[in-house]
Amino acid sequence: MELINIPLYAQVQWKLTTTRFEEWFESDLFTFNWWTMLVLFIICSYLWWKLTDKSRLKEIVLYTGLVIIMIIILDEFGEELSLWVYTTDIFPIFPPITAIDISCMPMIYSLIYQCFRTWKSFIIATIVMATVFCLVFEPIFVWSGIYIMLRWKSYYGFPIYISIALISKAAVNKAYYVSKESLN
């Protein structure tokens, strides 16, 4: 690719992208971890579709969509700030870790939203979820070598996982409230 006449940061970006592709081909693609990611992606997407209450689909997709946007943005922030790094991805371009960002975590958030309709039960379930993320899932990912924390501790993520759920639920509630109120 022609790299003359383009800004310095775009040249460095290109170097980063090509290096990621090289690493992906050399030591990532078709490895055990790579297949795990692919399988996780498919299973979580499938489970989400099977377990979602279709009569509330429009509301649940709105919630899940908001969750996905926040997860993707926060994960990309962490990656660009070198707070953490992933060694495996289904595809080496955005988002940072495809299966977890747009399939597994949104599925879990979505099911909790669906099952726990009152604020109190929702908050309790979300706290339990965040605890499991920090104390079980993250250590497993670190142990398997997929996830490396550079300048990060599991418990930093705890309030963030909870905030994502609370903000998304509040936003969906607000949107449905405004829709209903403006009808009158």
Next chain:
Amino acid sequence: MFFVLSQIPRSEEIQKQLTAIHIDSWLKQEVFIFSWWLLIGLIILYIFIWWKLLDKPRLNEILLYVVLATIIMLGIVEYGEELILWDYPIDILPIFPPLSSISLISLPLIYSLIYQHFTVTKNFLKATSIATAIVCFVCEPMYSEIGLFNLLHWKSYYSFLLYLLMAIIVREVVIKIYKITEKYSKME
């Protein structure tokens, strides 16, 4: 517990370098200059106009369109950035630069209003084509002129097809979601 100490990928060094360059150029050349304020102004203007034109009783449905379009646009703008197809020279924040790009903010809002207004498929397609043509051949060259957008290895008419496709797919998905919801609500 035993933790395997994985090797940090060598791309990590380049990532650090890239973020440092972003922050450096942001501090030296971008933040608080006229174009930076202009970008914030444009974003506020877009959101304000959207809110004014929004059919409030349908907020939940229009917002679903915005959210799904935003997810796809996040993918598009970041792919373009990583593959250096285009570039947004002015960033509100130096981290995750495409996040503050005018395309990411404006397109979901524009298309969601078209979705709201044109409920007949044929009309929607016509309106979307016209809007996309304006975005790609008028607005984006204008953003380039005022320094908010640069095409590096890309042509405006590629964007035309990409945006058009995105707008149509998101509409189909939203309609489908509403149909499924209705079907299952009746069954209960």
